[in-house]
Amino acid sequence: MTPHDLETVLVAGATGETGREVLRLCGSRVDTVRALTRSPAAAPDLESIGADEVVVDDLLEPEDLAAVVDGVDAVVSAVGTAAAAVRSGPPYVDGAGTRALVAAAADAGVDAFAMESAIGVGPEPASRLARAFDAVIGPLQAAKAEAEDALRDAPICHTIVRPGVLTNGRRTDLVTAAEPGSKLWGTISRADVARLLVAAPVTEAANDRTFEAVSTPRFPDRDAGVDWTMPR
Numbered sequence: 543m544t545p546h547d548l549e550t551v552l553v554a555g556a557t558g559e560t561g562r563e564v565l566r567l568c569g570s571r572v573d574t575v576r577a578l579t580r581s582p583a584a585a586p587d588l589e590s591i592g593a594d595e596v597v598v599d600d601l602l603e604p605e606d607l608a609a610v611v612d613g614v615d616a617v618v619s620a621v622g623t624a625a626a627a628v629r630s631g632p633p634y635v636d637g638a639g640t641r642a643l644v645a646a647a648a649d650a651g652v653d654a655f656a657m658e659s660a661i662g663v664g665p666e667p668a669s670r671l672a673r674a675f676d677a678v679i680g681p682l683q684a685a686k687a688e689a690e691d692a693l694r695d696a697p698i699c700h701t702i703v704r705p706g707v708l709t710n711g712r713r714t715d716l717v718t719a720a721e722p723g724s725k726l727w728g729t730i731s732r733a734d735v736a737r738l739l740v741a742a743p744v745t746e747a748a749n750d751r752t753f754e755a756v757s758t759p760r761f762p763d764r765d766a767g768v769d770w771t772m773p774r
Contacts, residue, residue, distance in 0.1 A: 555621035563736035601639030607646035616743040637685025654743035666723030701742035728756035
């Protein structure tokens, strides 16, 4: 998919902090930005940020995901479960919910799917930070791993981004995006994560790949060397 081919994007997890950053980035670059929320009351706010359309559905109890993904070129999924919700137990939206969205996107023939995951997900060698994630939010990490596997198995071009500790800092574009097992640790702003997610569907070198991502500290010797391209 070229930067000019991306006409309609679905943003899942649009009400979250990363999802809102995705909306802001897509608003001026994509013809139609569709935001998915489970709260009808969120629609005016999402439209003010950059959504052209707002659809209401719950990924854990979906009513019509086929309609949600209809006519979509790419899905950007920034769904996530708050760490405090681990105690409530599964299902988690970033597990079962993401898997449901992947299945609907594949059935609809969506061209690309970019997913926000987390450092430490997966079987690759891990940094101390990644091991800490696993220790504190292990059930969520396992749910994300299942969603990653479902996306890799689906007949859809995909990119998975595993960020470090998320911050609300500004976008820097100074990101190390490395292969899984690079043992990255550190922080990254949600705005920088959003840039990777929005760029992924139109960045050929990111096709069908998974990346660990941090901004501070930087690890230039571990960077995968992808030239991330934004849609236009």
